[in-house]
Amino acid sequence: MVNNPANQEPNVIRLKGDIDLEHSPGVRKSLLSAVQREGTLFVDLSDVTYIDSSGIACLVEALQVARADGSDLGLVSVSMQAMRVLELARLDMVFPIHDDLDAALSAKT
Amino acid sequence: MVNNPANQEPNVIRLKGDIDLEHSPGVRKSLLSAVQREGTLFVDLSDVTYIDSSGIACLVEALQVARADGSDLGLVSVSMQAMRVLELARLDMVFPIHDDLDAALSAKT
Amino acid sequence: MSDAPAMGTCDEGLEMLFEARFPARADRLKLVRGSMWAAARMCGFSDSMAQNIVLAVDEACQNIIVHGYKGREKGEILLSVLRTSEALHVRLRDFAPIVDPKSIRPRALDDVKPGKLGSYFIREIMDSADYQPSPDGTGNLLEMIKRMEGAPW
Amino acid sequence: MSDAPAMGTCDEGLEMLFEARFPARADRLKLVRGSMWAAARMCGFSDSMAQNIVLAVDEACQNIIVHGYKGREKGEILLSVLRTSEALHVRLRDFAPIVDPKSIRPRALDDVKPGKLGSYFIREIMDSADYQPSPDGTGNLLEMIKRMEGAPW
Ligand SMILES: Nc1ncnc2c1ncn2[C@@H]1O[C@H](COP(=O)(O)OP(=O)(O)O)[C@@H](O)[C@H]1O
Ligand SMILES: Nc1ncnc2c1ncn2[C@@H]1O[C@H](COP(=O)(O)OP(=O)(O)O)[C@@H](O)[C@H]1O
Numbered sequence: 001m002v003n004n005p006a007n008q009e010p011n012v013i014r015l016k017g018d019i020d021l022e023h024s025p026g027v028r029k030s031l032l033s034a035v036q037r038e039g040t041l042f043v044d045l046s047d048v049t050y051i052d053s054s055g056i057a058c059l060v061e062a063l064q065v066a067r068a069d070g071s072d073l074g075l076v077s078v079s080m081q082a083m084r085v086l087e088l089a090r091l092d093m094v095f096p097i098h099d100d101l102d103a104a105l106s107a108k109t
Numbered sequence: 110m111v112n113n114p115a116n117q118e119p120n121v122i123r124l125k126g127d128i129d130l131e132h133s134p135g136v137r138k139s140l141l142s143a144v145q146r147e148g149t150l151f152v153d154l155s156d157v158t159y160i161d162s163s164g165i166a167c168l169v170e171a172l173q174v175a176r177a178d179g180s181d182l183g184l185v186s187v188s189m190q191a192m193r194v195l196e197l198a199r200l201d202m203v204f205p206i207h208d209d210l211d212a213a214l215s216a217k218t
Numbered sequence: 219m220s221d222a223p224a225m226g227t228c229d230e231g232l233e234m235l236f237e238a239r240f241p242a243r244a245d246r247l248k249l250v251r252g253s254m255w256a257a258a259r260m261c262g263f264s265d266s267m268a269q270n271i272v273l274a275v276d277e278a279c280q281n282i283i284v285h286g287y288k289g290r291e292k293g294e295i296l297l298s299v300l301r302t303s304e305a306l307h308v309r310l311r312d313f314a315p316i317v318d319p320k321s322i323r324p325r326a327l328d329d330v331k332p333g334k335l336g337s338y339f340i341r342e343i344m345d346s347a348d349y350q351p352s353p354d355g356t357g358n359l360l361e362m363i364k365r366m367e368g369a370p371w
Numbered sequence: 372m373s374d375a376p377a378m379g380t381c382d383e384g385l386e387m388l389f390e391a392r393f394p395a396r397a398d399r400l401k402l403v404r405g406s407m408w409a410a411a412r413m414c415g416f417s418d419s420m421a422q423n424i425v426l427a428v429d430e431a432c433q434n435i436i437v438h439g440y441k442g443r444e445k446g447e448i449l450l451s452v453l454r455t456s457e458a459l460h461v462r463l464r465d466f467a468p469i470v471d472p473k474s475i476r477p478r479a480l481d482d483v484k485p486g487k488l489g490s491y492f493i494r495e496i497m498d499s500a501d502y503q504p505s506p507d508g509t510g511n512l513l514e515m516i517k518r519m520e521g522a523p524w
Binding site: 129130162190193197 | 248338
Binding site: 018020021022050052053054056057080081084085088089 | 398422486492495
C-alpha cells in the first residue's frame with residue numbers, strides 16, 4: 001500500500017503494510033507512474049511489515065525503468081525482514097540503500 | 110512467563126509474552142510464591158503481548174492472597190490489550206494501576 | 219481434513235475466510251490467534267475489536283480443551299471463520315461430550331474471583347454465541363457471530 | 372474438512388501442529404502467515420528464521436494461486452504443519468492440474484529481473500521442497516522440510 005503525505009518530497013514514495021501478492025499490483029502501478037513522473041525515486045520502507053517476491057519484483061521493475069531513463073531508485077529505512085529478503089535475492093548490492101530520508105536526499109545532491 | 114533481572118526490586122515481578130492457557134500455570138506459581146515471600150507486590154505488564162481469562166484469574170488470585178494478608182498487588186505499565194481485558198472483567202477499579210515503576214514505588218512509600 | 223475440492227463460498231451466502239484444525243491443547247492456541255486477528259481485520263473491525271474477537275474465540279477454545287475434552291490428548295478442534303456482508307461468523311466444532319448450554323453460567327458482575335471469566339468475555343464481546351446441532355449428532359458446534367461495525371442492523 | 376475425530380499425532384512419528392484450509396486467493400495469504408510464524412517459533416526457530424519460513428510457505432501458496440489455479444476462484448489450498456523431533460514439515464495440497472517439477476526453474480543468481488524469485492526463495496530457505504504423490508492421484512502435494520537449529524544432522 002502506498003501512503004504519501006501531502007507535505008513530502010514528490011520523489012519519495014512511502015510504502016506501508018504487507019507488500020504481498022494482494023497488494024503488489026497496486027504498488028507496482030504507483031511505483032511505475034512515480035518513476036515516469038519524477039525520474040529518480042526514493043522508496044521509504046519504514047512502515048513495510050512484510051515483503052515477498054511479488055513486492056521485490058515491483059521494486060526491480062521500477063528500478064529497471066528508472067535506470068533505462070538514466071534515473072535511479074533508492075531504498076530508504078529498509079526493515080530487517082525486507083533486508084533479509086533483498087539479501088536472499090542477492091539484490092542488496094543492486095539497489096542504493098539509505099538509512100533514512102535525510103541520508104537519501106543528501107546523497108542525491 | 111516471568112522475567113526477573115537480578116538488579117530489580119524484589120517485590121516487582123515482570124511478566125512477558127502471552128499470558129494464556131499455556132503459560133498461566135507457571136505465572137500463577139510465581140505470583141503466589143512472590144506474594145507469600147514479599148507481601149505487597151508490583152506486577153509489571155509492559156512486555157505482556159496478550160492476556161486471557163486464565164491470566165486474569167492468576168492476578169485476581171494473587172491479589173486476594175495479598176489482601177487477606179494485609180498486603181496488596183499493583184499492576185504497572187498495563188498494555189492496551191490487557192487494560193481492555195481488565196475493563197471487560199470490571200477489574201480495572203479493583204487493582205491499583207500505575208503508569209510506570211517509579212509511580213508504583215513512590216505510591217508505595 | 220477431507221480432500222474434497224470446490225469451495226470458497228458455502229451455505230447461506232457465507233463466504234469462507236479460512237478453516238483450521240488443531241489438537242485440543244493449550245500450546246496450540248497461539249497458532250490460531252494470529253489468523254483470527256487477521257480475519258477480523260479483513261472484515262473491517264478495528265485493531266482493538268479484532269483483539270477482542272481473538273480473545274472470545276480463544277476463550278471458547280479453552281473451554282473445549284478444559285471442560286470438553288478435560289485435557290484428553292487426542293481431542294481436536296475445527297475452527298471455521300466465515301463472513302456475510304454484515305457479520306463475521308466463527309464456528310467451533312469439537313468431538314467432546316455434548317454440552318448442556320444451561321450449565322454455562324458466566325460469573326456475576328460484582329463477584330471478584332479467579333474463575334468463570336471466559337464465558338462472560340464471550341458474551342460481552344460477541345453478538346451471539348449459541349450451540350447449533352452438530353452435523354452428525356456427535357460433539358458440539360458453537361457458532362459465534364459478530365456484526366460488522368457500520369452494518370445496517 | 373471431514374468430521375473425523377482422533378488425531379494430534381499421525382504417520383511416521385509426525386506430530387500435527389495445525390492444519391488450515393483456505394480459498395486459493397491472494398487476500399487469504401495473510402491469514403496463514405501469522406499461524407505459520409507461531410508454528411515455526413514453537414519449533415525453536417529464531418524470529419528471523421521463522422520469518423524466512425513464512426516467506427517460503429507464502430511463496431509456495433502464491434505459486435499454487437498464480438500458476439496452479441491461474442486465478443480460478445474455486446480453488447482451495449490445504450496446509451498441514453507437522454514436526455518431528457528434528458524438523459518442521461509443511462505440506463501444501465492443491466487440486467490444480469498436476470505440476471511437472473522440471474518446469475519449475477528458479478532464476479539464475481546474477482540475473483536481475485522482476486520474476487522467478489519465489490521458487491528460488493523456497494530452495495534457499497527450506498532444506499527440501501519436493502512433490503509427493505497426492506493421496507488420490509489428483510492435484511499436487513508439495514512437502515517442504517526445514518531441519519531445526521541444533522538438530523543432529
Ligand atoms: N465447552 C464446554 N464444555 C463443557 N462445559 C463448559 C464448556 N464451556 C463452559 N462450560 C461450563 O461453563 C462454566 C463457565 O465457563 P467459563 O466462564 O469459561 O469459566 P471457567 O472456564 O473459568 O470455569 C465452566 O466452569 C463449565 O462448567
Ligand atoms: N504450483 C505450480 N504450478 C505450476 N507451475 C508452477 C508452480 N510453481 C512454480 N511453477 C512454475 O515455475 C516457475 C518459477 O516459479 P517462481 O520462481 O515462483 O517464479 P514466478 O512465480 O515469479 O514465475 C513459474 O513461472 C511456473 O512456470
